[in-house]
Amino acid sequence: MVFKSHSLALLALVLASLLINAVAEPVTIKLTFEPDLKNGQRIYEICASCHLPEGWGNNDGAYPQIAGQHQNVLIQQLLDIRSGQRENPTMYPFVQERTIGGYQSLADVVAYISTLPMHPQHSAGPWRDYSDEYKAGEVLYKQKCASCHGNRGEGNNDTSTPKLYGQHYPYIKRQINLVKSGQRIVNSLMQAVVQKLTDEQLKQVINYISYLPVPEEERAPSLNWRNTDFY
Amino acid sequence: MTKKINRRTFLQSSAALATATISGQGYAQSTSGESPVIGGKFSSPAPIPAKKGPRVVIVGGGWSGLTMAKYLKKTNPKFDVVLLDKNQQFVSCPISNVWMADQVNLDFLTHSYVEAAQNNDYLFLNATALELDRTSKILVTTLGSIKYDYLVVAPGIDYDYNRIGVDNPEDEYALRMNYPAGFSSASEIMAIKHKLHNFKGGTLVLTVPSGNYRCIAAPYERACMAAAIFKKHNIRGKILLLDMNSDIRIKAEGFKKAFAEYYGNIIQYEPSAEINGVRVVDKEIETDFDSYQFDDAVIYPPVRASSIIEEFGLSDESSLQKEAAIDPFKYHLVDDESVYVTGDSRSQPFSKSGNTAHSEARYVAEVISAHADGKQIEWRSPQTMCFSGVRIDPLESMSIIAFYKYDEAEKSFAFDRSHLMDKWNERAGQAGLAWAEGMYRDMFYS
Ligand SMILES: Cc1cc2nc3c(=O)[nH]c(=O)nc-3n(C[C@H](O)[C@H](O)[C@H](O)COP(=O)(O)OP(=O)(O)OC[C@H]3O[C@@H](n4cnc5c(N)ncnc54)[C@H](O)[C@@H]3O)c2cc1C
Numbered sequence: 001m002v003f004k005s006h007s008l009a010l011l012a013l014v015l016a017s018l019l020i021n022a023v024a025e026p027v028t029i030k031l032t033f034e035p036d037l038k039n040g041q042r043i044y045e046i047c048a049s050c051h052l053p054e055g056w057g058n059n060d061g062a063y064p065q066i067a068g069q070h071q072n073v074l075i076q077q078l079l080d081i082r083s084g085q086r087e088n089p090t091m092y093p094f095v096q097e098r099t100i101g102g103y104q105s106l107a108d109v110v111a112y113i114s115t116l117p118m119h120p121q122h123s124a125g126p127w128r129d130y131s132d133e134y135k136a137g138e139v140l141y142k143q144k145c146a147s148c149h150g151n152r153g154e155g156n157n158d159t160s161t162p163k164l165y166g167q168h169y170p171y172i173k174r175q176i177n178l179v180k181s182g183q184r185i186v187n188s189l190m191q192a193v194v195q196k197l198t199d200e201q202l203k204q205v206i207n208y209i210s211y212l213p214v215p216e217e218e219r220a221p222s223l224n225w226r227n228t229d230f231y
Numbered sequence: 232m233t234k235k236i237n238r239r240t241f242l243q244s245s246a247a248l249a250t251a252t253i254s255g256q257g258y259a260q261s262t263s264g265e266s267p268v269i270g271g272k273f274s275s276p277a278p279i280p281a282k283k284g285p286r287v288v289i290v291g292g293g294w295s296g297l298t299m300a301k302y303l304k305k306t307n308p309k310f311d312v313v314l315l316d317k318n319q320q321f322v323s324c325p326i327s328n329v330w331m332a333d334q335v336n337l338d339f340l341t342h343s344y345v346e347a348a349q350n351n352d353y354l355f356l357n358a359t360a361l362e363l364d365r366t367s368k369i370l371v372t373t374l375g376s377i378k379y380d381y382l383v384v385a386p387g388i389d390y391d392y393n394r395i396g397v398d399n400p401e402d403e404y405a406l407r408m409n410y411p412a413g414f415s416s417a418s419e420i421m422a423i424k425h426k427l428h429n430f431k432g433g434t435l436v437l438t439v440p441s442g443n444y445r446c447i448a449a450p451y452e453r454a455c456m457a458a459a460i461f462k463k464h465n466i467r468g469k470i471l472l473l474d475m476n477s478d479i480r481i482k483a484e485g486f487k488k489a490f491a492e493y494y495g496n497i498i499q500y501e502p503s504a505e506i507n508g509v510r511v512v513d514k515e516i517e518t519d520f521d522s523y524q525f526d527d528a529v530i531y532p533p534v535r536a537s538s539i540i541e542e543f544g545l546s547d548e549s550s551l552q553k554e555a556a557i558d559p560f561k562y563h564l565v566d567d568e569s570v571y572v573t574g575d576s577r578s579q580p581f582s583k584s585g586n587t588a589h590s591e592a593r594y595v596a597e598v599i600s601a602h603a604d605g606k607q608i609e610w611r612s613p614q615t616m617c618f619s620g621v622r623i624d625p626l627e628s629m630s631i632i633a634f635y636k637y638d639e640a641e642k643s644f645a646f647d648r649s650h651l652m653d654k655w656n657e658r659a660g661q662a663g664l665a666w667a668e669g670m671y672r673d674m675f676y677s
Contacts, residue, residue, distance in 0.1 A: 045652070046662045049630045050616065052650050058634065060611040062590070089677040090669035099665045170609075230652075 033107035035071075040112025041229050043105050046094060047113075053230035054220070056119040061170025067116035068166065068218050070157035074110035086184065116227065117220040118166040125169040125207030137208030140201055144193050145209075153212040166218075169210035176202055277375035279354060284309035285603055288370055288379040290360040290539070292316030292344055294588040295385035295574030297674040301351040302596035307603060312353035315372060319357050320344060321675075322417035325585045326667045328449060329620040331424040332456040332463075335664065347675040360386075363543040365567055381599055384545065384555070385574040385592075386537035388415060388445050388583065391552070394533040395440075395475075396508035396517070405511045412531040413453075414445050423529055427460050432467045433526030436516060438506060440533040441475040442552060445575055445583040448631070450531055451479060451486045452619040458494035459623045470497055471523060473504040473516065475533075482619060485629045485653030489621045534583070536576035545570070547578055554578040559637075559644070560610045562595050568602065571595060579644055581635060586616040589670060612636065612647060618663030626660035629653045 044053075051057075055067035066074065080086035082095040093099060100106065127133040142151070148161050155163035164172070178184035179194045180202070186194075194202070287303055287310050289296045300314040323340040330340055348355035362371040363382075370377050390412055392403045411419035427435075437457065439450040454472045461468050479486050479502075490498045501523075508517040509530065516523045516530075536554040540546045545564060547556035555572035557564055559579050562571045573595050575583040581591070591613040601608045612635045618628045633649035652659060 042658075046658055046665075048650070049618075049652060049659065049662050049666075050632060052632070052648065058612075060609070062611060062614065087677065089673035090666075092672055092677075093665035093668040094662065096665075099661055 031103060033104055035107045035111030036104075037108065037112050037115065039105070040108035040110070043100060043109040044112050045230070046100060047109065048230055053227035054119070054225070055113055055116050055227075057122075057168050057171060059123040059168060059170075061123070061168045061172075061174055064171045065119055065122055065166050065168060066113050068118040069114060069163055070155055070160070071107075071110040071114040072157050072160040073155065073162045074113055075106055076160050078106050078110065117225065118214050118218050120214075120220050120223055120225070122166050122210070122214070123168045123170065124210040125203075127204070127207045129211060133204050134208060134211070136201070137204035137206070140197070140205040141208045144197070145205065148189070152215075153209055164209050165212040166214040167209070169206060172206045172209060173203070176206060274371045274376040277356065277358070277372060277377050279313065279356065279377070282311040284311045285380040286311045286313065286378065287381040287383065287599065288377050289314045289383040289385060290370070291385040291387060291537075291574065292318075292321060292347075292355070293385060293387050293574060294585040294670070294674070295387075295592045296383070297321070297347060298589045298592035299383055299385065299573065299596050300353045301347070301674065302593050303599060304352050306597050307600040308352075310600070310603075313356060313377065314344070314348065314353055315356045315358050315360060316344060317357075317359040318417075321347075322420070323585075323667065323671070324414065324420070324446070325670075326664070327413070327420045328453045328456045329623070329626055329663075331420075331427055331453075332459050332620070332623045334620065334623055334626045339664075339667075342671055342675045350676060360384075360539060363545075365570060368569065379569070381569050381571070381603075383571045383573060383595075383599070384540065384543070384576065385572070385588075386539050386576055388534040388536065388575045389538045390415070390532045391535040392532045394442070395438075395506040395530075397532070402509070402511055406509060406530055406532075409511065410509075410528040410530040413529060414449070414531055414534070426527055426529070427457050428464065430461070430466050430468045430527060434469050434471050434524065436471045436473060436523060436525040436528040436530070438504075438516070438529070438531050439472065439474040439476060439480070440531050441505075442533045443580055443583060444531070444534045446617065447481045447582055447584075448617050448619045450474075451482070452621075453529070454498055454500075455486070455489055455494065455619075455621050456623070458497040461497055462494070463623070468497070468526075469499060470494075471525070472498055472500045473506065473518070473523065474500065474502045475505055477503045481617075482629050482631060482651065482653050485621070485655065486619075489655070493622060534575075540572065540576050545572060550578060561598055563602075571599065581613055581644065582615040582617075582633070584615050584617055585670065586666075587613045589673070590614045610637075616666065618659065618666060620660065620663070621655040625657050626664070627655045627657050628659040628663045629655045630659055630663065 051063060051066060055065065057063040057065040077086065078095050081088045081091050149155055149164050153164035155161045175184060176194060179186055179191065197205070289299055289312070292314050296314055300312050303310050303312050321342045321344060326335060326340060329335060330337065344355045356374060358372040358374040360370055360372050368379050370379060370382060392406060397403050397406060411422050413419040413423040435457065437450060437454055454470055457470055490500060505519045506516055507519060514525050516525065535552040536546065540555050541553050545555045546553045555576055555578055557572050557578055562573055564570045573592055574588040581587050594611045597608050614632060614634055616632045618630045620626055620628050629652055631649065631651045634647040635644045636647035638645045
């Protein structure tokens, strides 16, 4: 595995509560960590007991593909799950400091995960590229999603925008349904887009996303590839 | 087993009681015109509120039933969900082995049904299911009868002493009393902990059943924990692990290594010990080729689906473990789409584990919800996940996770991907506890 070294910036919101009855303004602290990939690998062992050493997720969407995701996106999810902002009761204890460690450990593990090659054959939606539904999804994607998530679904690490290519179709579908029903809180822009689209349109756009190609250099060479750090 | 009643739980139980009592009339109104008569016996309606939507009754508040109740409500808030358990509070079987070795306290395992019901907006009834009338869709319980639109039966397992050659009810009773298996109820587990810590020396026999028994790794884990207790407290006992299988069934390399490295002078492992009789008075276990004398024992016989599956007429005649005759993908009875069987009473050959029951229940909740809406959903594999403690102070564990796939040619389920981590360490020990905590959090507190 090739270890790239990025530095990872973490935004933490700290609510300064004053002794006096004054109204406290939120204080934003920006912290920067140099990830240690070796330590990230060591910590990932805890994650791998569910996410498996490859982090590829499942075709049925029970687990997401986390391999190759932007590190800022991953760390945002870990922090949101840690705080309860993103509801995930079964993962909650794993991301608490007592289990996974402090911010440095989070930085290390997300940096490690972002270096993992992606599933070579993630699961795709029902409509192939010649179908009307696919084409409708493409139009919607370009209108509604591409400005943040990128034309190729590449996302953006700097703005913590998830990479979409490579994600399993049933997983995206489930998450979008949670957003739509208010069970998963996302930023207001994303929230608004999801609310505006009909169920049919959402299905079409998710279908399109599931066919966005994963660049060859980010993909594992075959389904039989195994993460030798753990075997 | 006693858990102190604090003010909070006391208030909660009395609140729940209040709901149940007030609403007896509500039920009477809603059922006017229907007379719940079963087998000629009249059973008065259970004192619960009139249903507010399609009523789903769940028998058994174990890993399957608790998860089912929560996710039925979550996927379809219109459902009126009633969860039934014969016990007043939940005591977890998973993690009980490491609890025996004092790696967690009893509070870690014990949780309140009332709290789960309040947090997840369903009704909990402390009652036992007695009879089922599928024609009238009525379940008779110790609190009275309940009419259902959907029924989920998730009662777990029972032991099958016949399969170790014990067919006389008195012997079976003696075994249950003196040498409990510790794979189903809290009281058995308490008794075993007491046994281990107060062992006076000599030979302690632990047995491993054959077949698809509950929690494949747990009997081996228990041997490690028992040996660790002996070591820590300088108890001079030998553990004779009699395995009805020809080899350790799971994490074999890891367990063998652990037995040899840490517990070499304590654990003696005997594979292929086909037990065909137990002489309670003589403290002797008979196998095809040998007999083994013991000073004390924990005898885990093979298992079967809970006996109510058979009593309610739901079992598959051809099934060795008397499991339910259900559709393997949708879990309803082959001839009745309003009755479902899940958890360790299911007929599919999945590993009987809490994690399997939990992930399966999340899926089946969606199946039932879709059925109510006239829809269908795609099959999803349950996930079996299991941590086994190997060493203590600090706890060090191994883990395995497995998924399933349906093999069209074989017409049965097989393992899909799985991952074994059999190099035990402290991180996996913590991960195992985090796993359990996450499950309790999901079933009770969120
Ligand atoms: C020592 C031990 C260690 C284990 N370790 C693990 C592990 O590490 N990981 C793992 O995933 N699994 C583990 N398991 C397995 C796990 O406990 C079971 O697979 C799981 O409990 C199955 O869930 P269930 O809902 O089918 O049954 P249960 O959890 O047994 O629930 C059935 C419930 O139904 C109730 N009931 C039965 N009949 C009636 C009736 N007539 N009326 C009302 N209520 C009724 C019972 O009181 C019970 O609460 C372990 C088990 C043991 C014993």
